[in-house]
Amino acid sequence: xxxxxxxxxxxxxxxxxxxxxxxxxxxxxxxxxxxxxxxxxxxxxxxxxxxxxxxxxxxxxxxxxxxxxxxxxxxxxxxxxxxxxxxxxxxxxxxxxxxxxxxxxxxxxxxxxxxxxxxxxxxxxxxxxxxxxxxxxxxxxxxxxxxxxxxxxxxxxxxxxxxxxxxxxxxxxxxxxxxxxxxxxxxxxxxxxxxxxxxxxxxxxxxxxxxxxxxxxxxxxxxxxxxxxxxxxxxxxxxxxxxxxxxxxxxxxxxxxxxxxxxxxxxxxxxxxxxxxxxxxxxxxxxxxxxxxxxxxxxxxxxxxxxxxxxxxxxxxxxxxxxxxxxxxxxxxxxxxxx
Amino acid sequence: xxxxxxxxxxxxxxxxxxxxxxxxxxxxxxxxxxxxxxxxxxxxxxxxxxxxxxxxxxxxxxxxxxxxxxxxxxxxxxxxxxxxxxxxxxxxxxxxxxxxxxxxxxxxxxxxxxxxxxxxxxxxxxxxxxxxxxxxxxxxxxxxxxxxxxxxxxxxxxxxxxxxxxxxxxxxxxxxxxxxxxxxxxxxxxxxxxxxxxxxxxxxxxxxxxxxxxxxxxxxxxxxxxxxxxxxxxxxxxxxxxxxxxxxxxxxxxxxxxxxxxxxxxxxxxxxxxxxxxxxxxxxxxxxxxxxxxxxxxxxxxxxxxxxxxxxxxxxxxxxxxxxxxxxxxxxxxxxxxx
Numbered sequence: 001x002x003x004x005x006x007x008x009x010x011x012x013x014x015x016x017x018x019x020x021x022x023x024x025x026x027x028x029x030x031x032x033x034x035x036x037x038x039x040x041x042x043x044x045x046x047x048x049x050x051x052x053x054x055x056x057x058x059x060x061x062x063x064x065x066x067x068x069x070x071x072x073x074x075x076x077x078x079x080x081x082x083x084x085x086x087x088x089x090x091x092x093x094x095x096x097x098x099x100x101x102x103x104x105x106x107x108x109x110x111x112x113x114x115x116x117x118x119x120x121x122x123x124x125x126x127x128x129x130x131x132x133x134x135x136x137x138x139x140x141x142x143x144x145x146x147x148x149x150x151x152x153x154x155x156x157x158x159x160x161x162x163x164x165x166x167x168x169x170x171x172x173x174x175x176x177x178x179x180x181x182x183x184x185x186x187x188x189x190x191x192x193x194x195x196x197x198x199x200x201x202x203x204x205x206x207x208x209x210x211x212x213x214x215x216x217x218x219x220x221x222x223x224x225x226x227x228x229x230x231x232x233x234x235x236x237x238x239x240x241x242x243x244x245x246x247x248x249x250x251x252x253x254x255x256x257x258x259x260x261x262x263x264x265x266x267x268x269x270x271x272x273x274x275x276x277x278x279x280x281x282x283x284x285x286x287x288x289x290x291x292x293x294x295x296x297x298x299x300x301x302x303x304x305x306x307x308x309x310x311x312x313x314x315x316x317x318x319x320x321x322x323x324x325x326x327x328x329x330x331x332x333x334x335x336x337x338x339x
Numbered sequence: 340x341x342x343x344x345x346x347x348x349x350x351x352x353x354x355x356x357x358x359x360x361x362x363x364x365x366x367x368x369x370x371x372x373x374x375x376x377x378x379x380x381x382x383x384x385x386x387x388x389x390x391x392x393x394x395x396x397x398x399x400x401x402x403x404x405x406x407x408x409x410x411x412x413x414x415x416x417x418x419x420x421x422x423x424x425x426x427x428x429x430x431x432x433x434x435x436x437x438x439x440x441x442x443x444x445x446x447x448x449x450x451x452x453x454x455x456x457x458x459x460x461x462x463x464x465x466x467x468x469x470x471x472x473x474x475x476x477x478x479x480x481x482x483x484x485x486x487x488x489x490x491x492x493x494x495x496x497x498x499x500x501x502x503x504x505x506x507x508x509x510x511x512x513x514x515x516x517x518x519x520x521x522x523x524x525x526x527x528x529x530x531x532x533x534x535x536x537x538x539x540x541x542x543x544x545x546x547x548x549x550x551x552x553x554x555x556x557x558x559x560x561x562x563x564x565x566x567x568x569x570x571x572x573x574x575x576x577x578x579x580x581x582x583x584x585x586x587x588x589x590x591x592x593x594x595x596x597x598x599x600x601x602x603x604x605x606x607x608x609x610x611x612x613x614x615x616x617x618x619x620x621x622x623x624x625x626x627x628x629x630x631x632x633x634x635x636x637x638x639x640x641x642x643x644x645x646x647x648x649x650x651x652x653x654x655x656x657x658x659x660x661x662x663x664x665x666x667x668x669x670x671x672x673x674x675x676x677x678x
Contacts, residue, residue, distance in 0.1 A: 154540030
C-alpha cells in the first residue's frame with residue numbers, strides 16, 4: 001500500500017553546497033514539487049546555520065540590506081533565552097538559529113535528483129529570517145509558487161511565479177501575518193481563483209485551514225474557515241500539504257497535522273469540485289506517520305511534511321520533508337487510500 | 340488646547356437598554372463616528388454580561404445558531420482559569436466574559452446623543468464572541484464600516500455598508516485572523532482603495548499597523564508593514580484610531596498605543612497623499628492620555644480609545660472609549676497638534 005523509496009532519504013544536506021564559508025547546511029526539506037518538461041522539479045528549502053567555533057557563541061544569520069549579517073549571542077548571557085534549538089529570545093525579540101532559502105533540483109526518473117544550481121534567496125524585510133516551504137501550482141502556462149516569508153514582522157504568505165524554473169518573479173505578500181501552508185487551485189472555479197491557507201490566531205485556537213478567493217491572484221477576500229482539527233493527529237494544528245488536484249471529480253489535498261507532542265502525520269481532505277469551501281471528507285486516520293529512522297531522528301524529530309505530490313497513473317509520488325532535515329519519497333496507491 | 344466636554348462621559352452604560360432580561364450592560368464605548376444628514380452618528384460598541392445570581396457561577400454569553408446561549412463556569416472548578424476579568428480558559432479553550440454588539444446613536448449638536456434603537460448583532464460563526472469597534476468611512480455615496488468579529492476561530496476584520504444608518508449589509512471577512520483596527524481611505528488613490536489594519540503575529544512581535552490595497556473593497560492585497568512601535572506610548576502595540584482625512588494635503592489619522600503597563604494613549608500619524616504607504620510623520624509624544632477619573636477607572640482602566648473623529652472647521656471632535664466603559668468627547672485645536 002505504502003512503498004517507501006528504498007534509497008530514502010532521497011536528498012540529504014550532504015549534497016547541498018553552503019551559500020559561503022560562513023555557513024553549514026542543516027537541512028534540505030519540505031520541497032514544492034511539479035512536473036516540468038517531463039522532468040520532476042523540486043523547489044527544496046535549504047536551511048543553513050552560521051558556523052561557530054566557540055560552543056558558547058550562537059551565531060544567527062539574518063538577511064539585511066541585500067546581504068547576510070551574522071549576529072552573535074552568548075549562551076551564558078543572562079538576557080539570552082533558548083526557547084529550543086531553533087529559537088533564541090533576547091530583550092523580548094525572537095531570532096531563528098537557522099535561515100532558509102530555496103534551491104531547485106530536477107530528475108528525469110523521479111528518483112535521482114541533481115541541483116540545477118538555481119537558488120532563490122531572501123530579498124526584502126519580510127524575508128529577514130528566511131523563506132520556507134514552497135508550494136507549486138500550474139495555472140494556464142505559469143507556475144505559481146506560494147511560500148512563507150519569516151521576519152520579526154511575522155510569518156506571511158508570499159507569491160512568486162515562473163515559466164522555466166530558472167527565473168522567478170516575486171509578487172509580494174498575498175496574506176498578512178501570521179499565515180503559511182498556502183496552496184492555489186490549478187484553475188478558476190465559477191470565475192474565481194481559490195487559495196487554501198493556514199492563519200494562526202495569536203489570541204485564540206490552534207491553527208486550522210481557511211479558504212479564500214481572488215480575481216487576480218494578488219488580492220484575496222471572502223476568507224472562510226474550512227477544516228477543523230477533528231482528528232487525533234491534528235489535535236494541535238493542521239495545514240494543507242499539497243496543491244489540489246481532481247481525483248474522481250473531487251479536489252484532493254494532503255492534510256498534515258501535529259498532535260500534542262508535535263509529531264507530524266499526513267492524511268487528506270476532499271473538497272467539492274464546484275465549491276471548494278465544502279469539505280466532502282477528511283481522513284481521521286493518517287496514512288503517513290514518522291516510522292522510519294530518517295523521519296524519527298533529525299533537526300526536528302518525528303516529522304513527515306509534504307508540500308506537494310506528483311500523480312502518476314494510479315499512484316501518488318509524495319516527496320516530503322523528513323525530520324526537518326532531508327527529503328524522502330513514498331509511493332502510495334491511490335485506490336488504497338479509500339477516497 | 341485640549342478641551343474635554345464638561346459633561347463627560349458623554350454616554351454611559353446606564354442609558355443603554357440590555358438585549359433582554361438575562362443581560363446587563365457593562366459598557367458603551369469605542370464608537371465609530373461620522374456626519375450624516377448634518378447629524379453626528381455614533382456606532383457604539385455595547386458590551387453585555389450575563390447576569391449571575393451566584394457569585395461562584397460566571398455566565399458566559401455566546402452567539403450560536405441564530406441566538407444567544409449562556410454557558411456556565413464555576414470559579415471553583417479546577418479546570419476553570421480566569422486570565423483576567425475578561426477572559427476564561429477551560430480545557431485550553433478561551434471564552435470572553437462579555438459579548439458586544441453595536442447600537443446607533445445620533446445627535447444634532449454633537450453633544451447630546453440619543454439612541455436610534457438601531458442595533459446590529461452577531462450573525463455568524465465568526466461573530467460567536469461578539470462584534471467590536473466599528474470604524475466608518477464614506478466612499479462615494481456609501482458608508483463603509485469595518486469592525487472586529489471575535490470567535491474561537493480568531494479575530495477577523497469584517498466589512499458592512501449602509502446608506503442610511505438603519506439598514507446595514509454585512510459583506511464578510513476582508514482580513515483573516517488575527518486582525519483588527521481597520522480603516523478605509525475615503526477615496527481611491529492612484530486607482531486603488533487602501534486599508535490600514537493591525538495584524539497580530541502569534542509567533543513574533545507585538546502588533547503594528549500595516550497597509551493594503553484593493554480594487555473592489557472586498558479582496559485585499561499588496562500588504563505592507565507601515566508603522567513601527569517607535570514611541571514609549573506604543574511600546575507594546577499600536578493601531579490606527581480614526582479613518583484618514585486630508586489635512587494640509589496629507590493623510591491624518593489618530594494612532595493609539597499601549598505601553599508595557601497596557602495604558603492606552605493617543606497620538607497621530609501623517610501619510611503621503613499620493614502614496615499612503617509612506618509615513619511622513621508619527622507623533623512620538625501622545626496628545627491624549629488617561630487623566631480623568633472616567634478614563635482611569637472602569638471596566639478596563641487607563642484607556643482612551645477613539646475609533647473616529649469629526650473635523651469641524653479648525654477643530655477635531657474626538658469621540659472615544661474611556662476605560663472600556665463609556666464614551667467621552669474631547670475637542671482639539673488642530674493647529675496646536677503641531678502637524
